[in-house]
Ligand code: PEP
């Protein structure tokens with residue numbers, strides 16, 4: 380069989396070589412049209428209601444298990460499932476039709492469910508699409524309970540496999556054990572889907588959005604999942620397997636050797652210190668980032684709080700999460716970024732209209748300034764939690780001074796309220812902005828006078844300065860962190876920050892790109908924030924070159940005219956710095 384490579388979206392890093400196991404989640408089993416007798420109707424309706432109850436109990440149990448094992452926030456996802464079970468329109472329609480048409484509950488339920496799913500599929504809205512997967516997931520569970528079938532469960536696998544599925548629900552993913560599911564790959568899904576988030580937390584390599592993986596793979600086929608690059612290799616050639624096994628071994632060995640660096644500072648041999656900190660999405664990631672040697676949190680993306688739920692998070696929920704992270708990380712600092720909803724981050728039930736250009740739309744700080752009621756709840760919780768550790772606040776998507784001033788005015792109001800109630804908080808809490816919009820980069824001299832720090836969001840800064848949609852595969856070749864325009868902006872931001880006496884960090888993906896770190900270091904970057912798994916490698920690079928060398932590299936990098944030249948130069952330099960490093 381010829382080797383075939385499918386390209387998808389990398390959802391969780393790591394490599395696995397193994398046998399495919401097709402997990403059927405997409406199609407609801409065809410159920411035959413079974414008529415029932417008139418006198419059986421009441422019993423059938425009763426059976427349907429009992430099944431709903433049984434399903435409800437099952438979901439509550441899973442929710443409880445997940446909350447205990449992985450954390451309350453993951454458990455919250457199942458609230459959406461419970462809501463489906465309370466959907467009176469769906470339930471009433473089934474009951475009415477069973478009574479009227481004298482057909483079995485499973486047949487009628489299946490028909491109604493199909494109708495719902497079809498209607499949802501036609502709607503072009505990310506949030507509703509997410510809801511569709513909830514309905515699908517609960518629907519399958521109800522159907523299986525109605526027909527008395529045993530659930531296919533990924534928790535009962537006996538041998539290690541690579542799971543291949545159309546989609547995986549949160550309950551499927553959560554029931555996976557790392558020693559049995561060594562990786563997974565799905566037809567649909569994006570980087571921000573529940574499934575991808577969960578895979579990262581469980582540290583299971585995963586690729587999503589492959590479109591045709593279920594129709595390309597059969598049970599038992601050998602496949603390789605390359606979660607680092609978003610690739611799945613079907614029927615890999617012996618040579619490819621050898622190559623990946625080698626990569627995997629190298630990866631594991633490097634991880635082990637890097638572990639020794641965990642407690643050492645990120646300091647160049649000539650004594651220049653920087654901070655290496657982590658990006659997190661969920662409080663549950665804290666043990667893992669500590670394990671990898673993070674000296675703090677440079678970006679806590681709080682928007683996940685607002686997603687996958689039917690209501691807004693309460694102040695208490697925010698507070699508990701921030702307090703627990705602050706306490707666990709103390710005395711290290713934790714930068715909490717205020718709500719950055721919009722763009723490619725799927726919308727919650729907040730009434731944000733569908734927009735032509737969501738990346739340029741009503742999002743992030745723009746949304747928060749228009750909805751101070753929602754913004755204040757978060758700010759109040761951050762301030763209250765600041766009494767328990769070292770917290771900092773950071774606003775996303777600041778485009779100019781006025782936005783910063785408005786946000787600060789709201790923060791001040793909240794502080795006054797808390798003071799009037801004698802609620803303790805850190806009145807000197809540092810406030811920073813993300814520099815991720817070119818206008819903010821250009822006026823960073825002005826912004827620097829009114830904040831305590833900058834964190835450069837290169838994911839967006841590159842997108843906006845090169846006008847290249849960060850999620851569009853077709854123009855991915857234009858997405859160049861080494862573009863001279865981007866490097867000049869970064870240089871300018873750092874200089875303006877330093878001239879005003881504030882520190883400057885970076886929390887975009889660029890912070891964790893090994894070959895770019897010497898350039899960023901040489902430009903004077905004070906803090907590097909990244910996914911925790913990248914920390915040891917980046918620390919090793921920083922400990923391997925002098926600041927004088929880094930400055931020279933940065934200066935040289937800025938003298939090139941194209942991104943490609945910079946990239947080639949940076950790669951060559953990295954090979955000199957770490958001759959044994961395995962390079963991409
Ligand atoms: C960025 O834009 O670089 C960033 C870190 O934020 P996000 O990826 O959440 O937009």
Ligand code: MG
Nearest residue numbers: 815836838839
């Ligand atoms: Mg951003």
